[in-house]
Each structure stands twice: as structure tokens, then as C-alpha cells.
Amino acid sequence: MCLPRFKHKPGRFERTERRKRQAPRPRPRPRPHQPRPRQCLLKGCERWFRPRRASERYCSPKCRQEARKWSQWKAQQKYRKTLAGREKRKGQSQRYRERVRNRSQAAPEESPPGGARVITGKIFDHSCDRPGCYAGFERQPRSPAQRFCSHACRRAMERVWQRERRWRLAMQQQWKR
Ligand SMILES: [Zn+2]
Ligand SMILES: [Zn+2]
Numbered sequence: 001m002c003l004p005r006f007k008h009k010p011g012r013f014e015r016t017e018r019r020k021r022q023a024p025r026p027r028p029r030p031r032p033h034q035p036r037p038r039q040c041l042l043k044g045c046e047r048w049f050r051p052r053r054a055s056e057r058y059c060s061p062k063c064r065q066e067a068r069k070w071s072q073w074k075a076q077q078k079y080r081k082t083l084a085g086r087e088k089r090k091g092q093s094q095r096y097r098e099r100v101r102n103r104s105q106a107a108p109e110e111s112p113p114g115g116a117r118v119i120t121g122k123i124f125d126h127s128c129d130r131p132g133c134y135a136g137f138e139r140q141p142r143s144p145a146q147r148f149c150s151h152a153c154r155r156a157m158e159r160v161w162q163r164e165r166r167w168r169l170a171m172q173q174q175w176k177r
Contacts, residue, residue, distance in 0.1 A: 041160055042066055043132035043153065054167050057131075057160060067131040077127055130157050 035051045040059035045066075049059035058064045124136025128149035135149035148154040 038163070039156075039159075041131055041156060043128075043130055043156075045132070046156075055164070063132075070132050070134070073134070074127065081125075128153050130154075 035054045035056070037048050037050045038056075040047045040049060040063055041057045042059075042063045045059060045063050047059045058067055125138055126146065127134065127136045129147040130149075130153040133149060133153055135153075137146065137149050139146045148157065
């Protein structure tokens, strides 16, 4: 062991070492962001791909198109829901008016408060918010703000939001400099 000999002049040893390490490598300038490989967000694809831009969510034009189709479907669902809601409300108030009218004349009509429940078959009240996922679900009282059909869908979306938030922050930092 010859190392202990250096212990007598540690200052010099450290100084040369530090200079050596610093001199040839100046602090790297921030390069244009190079996105790392990521998974396609579309449900059913989830392929790993290397994005060309930081904002890319899908692996291919095909998946992008599928996602667009899905969001059109989603908008339609939303429209149908508001339409159904309006019809239901209209029906409710109509029934109420009828009930009031009947009550003044004859025996009160027995009906559950809030009007009869309209059972709409296999149409769910809510559908998953993950692009490409057409799964529907009913919101449970325990999770009244549920937006995704499954844990997997929620995680996939959260990962994307997190990444995009980080990316936006990085961009802001760059503009400030
Ligand atoms: Zn894909
Ligand atoms: Zn889903």
C-alpha cells in the first residue's frame, strides 16, 4: 500500500484531481430536449416508441387517428348525455305538473320522489377518459369523481399528465433564462 503516503499532502492531491476533472469538461450547455422512449397512450396499443417531439402521445399516425375517432365518440356521448338529461328533466317537470293537477282533483298518485328512474339499458352514465378506451362504468358513492374504468387506464393517463407538466415547466424555465 503506497496510498497512505499521499495522506501527508492531501491538499495538493485533491486540487490536481479536481482541476483534471473540471478542465476538459465544461458544464454542458442545455441541449434541445431529447425525449426518451415512451409508451403509446392509446388503449390496446401501448407500444414503446421514440417520440420526435416532446408532446407526442401516440406511436403512429394510425394511433393518432384512432385517438381522434375516440374523442369524436366521446363528444357524441357527452352530447347524448346532456340531451337525455334535458329530456329527463322535461319529463320530470311535466309529470310533476300532472301530479299537482291530479292531486287537486283525486287521490294522490304514488310515485317515488324524483320521478321514475329511466333505465337506459347498456348505456353507462360515464365512460373512461383514456383515449381509445370505450369502457363504461357507473360512479360509486365512494368515488363520485371517477373518470377511468380501471387502475391501468388511470395510471396511463396520469403518467402522460405528469410528463407533460414537467415538460411545460422545463419550457417555462428555459424562457425565463
Ligand atoms: Zn400506438
Ligand atoms: Zn379505460
